[in-house]
Amino acid sequence: MKKLLEKLVASIFTVSGLLTSIVILLIVGFLFSEGAGLFRNRIIDPGYVLAVNKSNPVRELSPEQIKAIFDSDLVDWAEVGGDSGPIVPFRLEDADRYFSEAQLGPNYEHAGRLIAELIERTPGIVAFVPGQMLPPDAEIAFIEDRTISFSEIFAGKEWFPTATPSPLFGIVPLVTGTLWVSFFAILFAFPFGIGVSVYLSEIASERTRQLLRPVIELLNGIPSVVYGFFGLVVIVPLLQRVFGLPVGESGLAGSIVLAIMALPTIIAVAEDAMHNCPRAMREASLALGATQWQTIYRVVIPYSISGIASGVVLGIGRAVGETMAVLMVTGNAAVIPTSILEPLRTIPATIAAELGEAPAGGAHYESLFLLGIVLFFITLAINLGVEAISSKSRS
Amino acid sequence: MEHFIPYPARQGFRKRWSQRAAFLLFRLFSLVVAATLVIILGFIVWKGAGAISWEFLTEAPSNGMTSGGIFPALVGTLLLMLGSALVAFPLGIMSGIYMNEYATRGWLVRFIRIMTNNLAGIPSIVFGLFGMALFVQYLGFGDSILAGSLTLGLLSLPLVIRTTEEALKDIPDAYREGSLALGASKLQTIRKVILPMGMPRIVTGLILSLGRVSGETAPILFTCAAYFFPQLPSSIFDPCMALPYHLYVISTSGTDLEAQQPLAYGTALVLVAIILLVNLLANALRRYFQHKVKMK
Amino acid sequence: MEKILIRDVNFWYGDFHALKNVSLGIEEREVVAFIGPSGCGKSTLLRLLNRMNDLIPATRLTGEILLDGRDIYDRQEDVDRLRKEVGMVFQRPNPFPKSIFDNVAYGLRVNGIRDKEFIAHRVEETLRGAALWDEVKDKLKASAFALSGGQQQRLCIARAMAVAPSVLLMDEPASALDPISTAKIEELIRELRREVTIVIVTHNMQQAARVSDRTAFFYMGEMVEYGLTKLIFTDPLKEATQNYITGRFG
Numbered sequence: 022m023k024k025l026l027e028k029l030v031a032s033i034f035t036v037s038g039l040l041t042s043i044v045i046l047l048i049v050g051f052l053f054s055e056g057a058g059l060f061r062n063r064i065i066d067p068g069y070v071l072a073v074n075k076s077n078p079v080r081e082l083s084p085e086q087i088k089a090i091f092d093s094d095l096v097d098w099a100e101v102g103g104d105s106g107p108i109v110p111f112r113l114e115d116a117d118r119y120f121s122e123a124q125l126g127p128n129y130e131h132a133g134r135l136i137a138e139l140i141e142r143t144p145g146i147v148a149f150v151p152g153q154m155l156p157p158d159a160e161i162a163f164i165e166d167r168t169i170s171f172s173e174i175f176a177g178k179e180w181f182p183t184a185t186p187s188p189l190f191g192i193v194p195l196v197t198g199t200l201w202v203s204f205f206a207i208l209f210a211f212p213f214g215i216g217v218s219v220y221l222s223e224i225a226s227e228r229t230r231q232l233l234r235p236v237i238e239l240l241n242g243i244p245s246v247v248y249g250f251f252g253l254v255v256i257v258p259l260l261q262r263v264f265g266l267p268v269g270e271s272g273l274a275g276s277i278v279l280a281i282m283a284l285p286t287i288i289a290v291a292e293d294a295m296h297n298c299p300r301a302m303r304e305a306s307l308a309l310g311a312t313q314w315q316t317i318y319r320v321v322i323p324y325s326i327s328g329i330a331s332g333v334v335l336g337i338g339r340a341v342g343e344t345m346a347v348l349m350v351t352g353n354a355a356v357i358p359t360s361i362l363e364p365l366r367t368i369p370a371t372i373a374a375e376l377g378e379a380p381a382g383g384a385h386y387e388s389l390f391l392l393g394i395v396l397f398f399i400t401l402a403i404n405l406g407v408e409a410i411s412s413k414s415r416s
Numbered sequence: 417m418e419h420f421i422p423y424p425a426r427q428g429f430r431k432r433w434s435q436r437a438a439f440l441l442f443r444l445f446s447l448v449v450a451a452t453l454v455i456i457l458g459f460i461v462w463k464g465a466g467a468i469s470w471e472f473l474t475e476a477p478s479n480g481m482t483s484g485g486i487f488p489a490l491v492g493t494l495l496l497m498l499g500s501a502l503v504a505f506p507l508g509i510m511s512g513i514y515m516n517e518y519a520t521r522g523w524l525v526r527f528i529r530i531m532t533n534n535l536a537g538i539p540s541i542v543f544g545l546f547g548m549a550l551f552v553q554y555l556g557f558g559d560s561i562l563a564g565s566l567t568l569g570l571l572s573l574p575l576v577i578r579t580t581e582e583a584l585k586d587i588p589d590a591y592r593e594g595s596l597a598l599g600a601s602k603l604q605t606i607r608k609v610i611l612p613m614g615m616p617r618i619v620t621g622l623i624l625s626l627g628r629v630s631g632e633t634a635p636i637l638f639t640c641a642a643y644f645f646p647q648l649p650s651s652i653f654d655p656c657m658a659l660p661y662h663l664y665v666i667s668t669s670g671t672d673l674e675a676q677q678p679l680a681y682g683t684a685l686v687l688v689a690i691i692l693l694v695n696l697l698a699n700a701l702r703r704y705f706q707h708k709v710k711m712k
Numbered sequence: 713m714e715k716i717l718i719r720d721v722n723f724w725y726g727d728f729h730a731l732k733n734v735s736l737g738i739e740e741r742e743v744v745a746f747i748g749p750s751g752c753g754k755s756t757l758l759r760l761l762n763r764m765n766d767l768i769p770a771t772r773l774t775g776e777i778l779l780d781g782r783d784i785y786d787r788q789e790d791v792d793r794l795r796k797e798v799g800m801v802f803q804r805p806n807p808f809p810k811s812i813f814d815n816v817a818y819g820l821r822v823n824g825i826r827d828k829e830f831i832a833h834r835v836e837e838t839l840r841g842a843a844l845w846d847e848v849k850d851k852l853k854a855s856a857f858a859l860s861g862g863q864q865q866r867l868c869i870a871r872a873m874a875v876a877p878s879v880l881l882m883d884e885p886a887s888a889l890d891p892i893s894t895a896k897i898e899e900l901i902r903e904l905r906r907e908v909t910i911v912i913v914t915h916n917m918q919q920a921a922r923v924s925d926r927t928a929f930f931y932m933g934e935m936v937e938y939g940l941t942k943l944i945f946t947d948p949l950k951e952a953t954q955n956y957i958t959g960r961f962g
Binding site: 226227299301302304305307308309310311312315319320324 | 762764767769792793794795796797799800802804806807808809810818819821822823868871872875
């Protein structure tokens, strides 16, 4: 009986030991099952077609071209490989500009026929209408609909998931936004992180250390919304004034907040590494006439370099994945950043800001899960990197 | 081997000054970091103190969240802390025990540890996505305290595991061998010797993990948090308000940002107070237990 | 004049009175051994000679320690420069995680010597002096950790000698080594005495007898007896010394 219980408990422990692995598998599974659906979506909104005049040779348009056409940024067919001539975009809402209510009929029952005729007689038209509406015998051509391609997502330079007729899911601006803001955050946090860990581990008296350690711990404990809030009410207006910006919400504001948030991670890991540098090393150096500072930068830092690197990389990981603070202070403009003083938008902030509005199961919803996958793999790479660095130092 | 080694004339001077300059810089950096914390805390306390009153803590928000209090959000946060603790503590402690007491094969422990570290590194928003897909949609819990607690529980799991593992690792093997040598089974040894010895540090870690849970926003955005839900939840399938989300909402959106600002400061202060309390408690416990160990 | 003169030294770690009224003089180019049971204060005294104990908080020193007649605990004393003059070899070999060459060159570099040719020359000279050159000349760029324990300790001796100290302190330099490596170290000590004054702390009585000119016996923080090694080992004045040497305690 006792033996059986022992066995049972042991197996329960075993299962719980594997729990984290199971959770990771589940996370990967669910993110993929939702996110992969994006590749099954078509470039044109479901149920709709893009109809053109039969004489128009253009049969293929990329989502970016479609968006530009309907935003009137693209105005000549020559620009998309057709015969030169003005592009006339047509949406269903435009019907009453062309036809009277009487013509359309009280329930729009004549609209399909009228629009088909309009397309037939307008060479430059491209009409975004429900496919079923058009009479099957109409003499018109269609822009080819296809599924969203891999490169349109991973190399796409525009993120416009709610655009019609053709939403854009290019993640490049979000990825660059994330890396940009994290890069600057680490740039700010690095000297401070290393400086404080050297101070704590090598220079500070025991009393200062006792005082400073809880401070670092507390910095780590403050919730990210509070950092975001502080950034919003203090840092953002400050930057706006100092740099004379139109809006203070910017990559820089995000970087500063992230730097503060990444600091405790960097300090804790780096200090631990330096602390583990054997006393014998330090004494050997001092006994040769080296000063304490020479000992620090010639012996202690080289000795603990992989620990310090781990700390910095973990700090990057924290910055890359941070959501709320960034969401609140970076201004969330989904454009590829050219300057750190402009608003930008990161992957986590995009997910947080848009998931609430994206209908479950739709392309937009799936695209946010895809972003989740991208983020997951970025942080996975970072973690495995840390693992590799620290296992190298152990051997 | 006897030779004169030149000692550059101004060497001592240079050594001394480069050390002084470097140390001054590091002192300065540390001062700046400490000052940052003081400024952030000071600012929030200074601005938020005015908003704190008994009514603020015990009333629901009113007038489109431009007045009233934070009571439902406070209760929601406490419920989520409790719920996530129920999920993470037993599982995490068991997992930690397994890693330190049962898993003998090196590669398996290593693998589990890597996985635990990876889980710890996954951004909280990804937990939010996952919680939404699994608990809210797939299992059909809807936006609920249950879904939120499970998501937050999984989020704090690695922290609990690591705490437990580290606490147990520091217990010398002599105690295990001593107990086993007296005829105690492994389970008895864990229950009677190892866990009681590791408990102080485990408890400290658990408290800190609760602190972390109380401030998380991203994981509950889509699993639990309600924009406005003034009545208290009646079951675990109800959504709830939560302090961090409430702070996010009233500081970034709403009908009248100007009027909401004092409430936002107040909410931030309450959040910070919870974290301070948790940290102080953990530190006090650490001191207390250290003291107790010394007394023995 | 004595190379080192220790006068009425008292030393405390916190409340613990580790050295009590110790006075002794060490002549130039002598080998002096400090012996005594663990905790008798011999290592503490050794580490006072290059102010290594400065690193330990809550310690207190009274009395004087003179090197070439100057008080090394004087306010004006440059501690880094003192440590260049008074080298040290530790109980366990503690090479830096650097190459063999960089280990020996370290002391020169931190003392402001940039001349590459001089450094290379000095490294070779010192490694030869430590009887290590032939063993490592083909792998100067290899990590010092690749050497055996005995080789590492000789490397540490070379490292200490590279900056041409006038005193070399050795804190049980052979206690972590096998008998053959120990013999090599002892031989090296006999070689080095021609160039530097050596103070060696050892647990090993035979070692003290083999390598030293004079021996000081410490017990409970006091220096019980100090004299020519020959006399101490054959005809000690004090009973405590007699007991220790014959192995009755310690």
